[in-house]
Amino acid sequence: MGIVLQDIFKAQRTIRSIAQHTPLVSALDLSTRFDSDIRLKLETTQETGAFKLRGAANKILNLTEEQRKRGIITVSTGNHGRAVAYVAKSLNINATVCVSELVPANKIDALQQLGVTVVIDGQSQDDAAVRAAELQKQHGYTLIHPFDDPFIIAGQGTIGLELLQDFPDIDTVIIPLSGGGLIGGVALALKSANLNIRVIGVSMERGPVMYHSLKAGYPIELAEQESLADSLGGGIGLQNQYTFSLAQQYVDEVVLLTEEEIAQGMAYAFRQLQLVTEGAGAVPIAAVLSNKVKSLGKHIALVISGANVNMTVFTDIVRKFEE
Ligand SMILES: *Cc1c(COP(=O)(O)O)cnc(C)c1O
Numbered sequence: 001m002g003i004v005l006q007d008i009f010k011a012q013r014t015i016r017s018i019a020q021h022t023p024l025v026s027a028l029d030l031s032t033r034f035d036s037d038i039r040l041k042l043e044t045t046q047e048t049g050a051f052k053l054r055g056a057a058n059k060i061l062n063l064t065e066e067q068r069k070r071g072i073i074t075v076s077t078g079n080h081g082r083a084v085a086y087v088a089k090s091l092n093i094n095a096t097v098c099v100s101e102l103v104p105a106n107k108i109d110a111l112q113q114l115g116v117t118v119v120i121d122g123q124s125q126d127d128a129a130v131r132a133a134e135l136q137k138q139h140g141y142t143l144i145h146p147f148d149d150p151f152i153i154a155g156q157g158t159i160g161l162e163l164l165q166d167f168p169d170i171d172t173v174i175i176p177l178s179g180g181g182l183i184g185g186v187a188l189a190l191k192s193a194n195l196n197i198r199v200i201g202v203s204m205e206r207g208p209v210m211y212h213s214l215k216a217g218y219p220i221e222l223a224e225q226e227s228l229a230d231s232l233g234g235g236i237g238l239q240n241q242y243t244f245s246l247a248q249q250y251v252d253e254v255v256l257l258t259e260e261e262i263a264q265g266m267a268y269a270f271r272q273l274q275l276v277t278e279g280a281g282a283v284p285i286a287a288v289l290s291n292k293v294k295s296l297g298k299h300i301a302l303v304i305s306g307a308n309v310n311m312t313v314f315t316d317i318v319r320k321f322e323e
Pocket residue numbers: 050051052079080146147176177178179180181182183231232278280281305306307
């Protein structure tokens with residue numbers, strides 16, 4: 001069973017009470033520099049500081065009464081877990097979140113403040129997933145996958161519907177890429193309206209699993225590495241069902257960034273745009289600044305996916321690029 005545009009329209013109605021229609025703002029300095037109309041889709045303004053609220057809301061609001069009663073569980077690098085926790089709390093559902101030891105302390109604190117049970121286990125997202133599967137069996141929880149689920153993809157895809165509405169001239173969208181739920185949903189919405197809209201994914205050089213999977217023609221695994229764009233860490237799953245084929249079908253180009261380029265993107269977002277972004281949230285800006293995007297277009301939307309950054313990391317970067 002695939003995902004169709006209708007599912008994204010349905011998601012738009014479903015999530016209205018929980019996720020915001022986020023602002024689209026002009027990036028004047030960037031537009032001038034690149035002689036085009038560049039706008040920022042500010043998912044940083046969602047209640048949980050990232051777009052993942054959309055998918056989580058759509059998935060959880062579609063659970064049966066019985067599933068809600070038993071409770072839910074998820075594995076997360078942070079923002080998905082936070083979104084699941086937020087939705088669970090607002091619907092009074094018992095939630096458990098499994099995270100790896102690589103997940104930064106600020107994200108774990110935020111989860112605990114949202115009132116979920118946090119289980120920290122293992123050196124990778126895959127280790128945390130093994131633990132989640134055990135707990136799921138033991139307690140009859142429903143697993144809320146971070147990306148490879150039709151309801152999650154359709155929820156993230158609502159960003160695409162908002163872009164079509166707020167930016168009818170859009171010809172290019174630049175999107176952070178990890179598991180591919182975000183890019184899959186947004187691309188499906190945009191390409192359904194206009195196949196000529198270019199969809200560009202951005203990952204980091206440190207462990208870009210989707211990039212190498214697309215090159216190979218099938219899902220592959222890579223060792224997880226630490227990156228400033230920590231929300232882009234993790235694999236796509238060797239048994240990937242949805243996001244890999246969506247990416248194969250709809251992603252026109254994938255750009256890979258160095259840690260230095262990601263840091264520059266974050267510093268630029270803060271100085272020129274007054275935006276606090278996490279590494280993953282700044283990669284579309286960094287991709288433009290790096291001149292690595294092959295065909296940039298004239299009416300470009302950058303999906304600024306998240307704001308949840310460790311303050312020490314953030315202030316160090318802003319200071320480093322200050323002059
Ligand atoms: C999860 C996440 C991404 C990547 O989304 P995928 O659906 O896994 O590709 C990008 N940015 C932020 C801030 C995220 O939390």
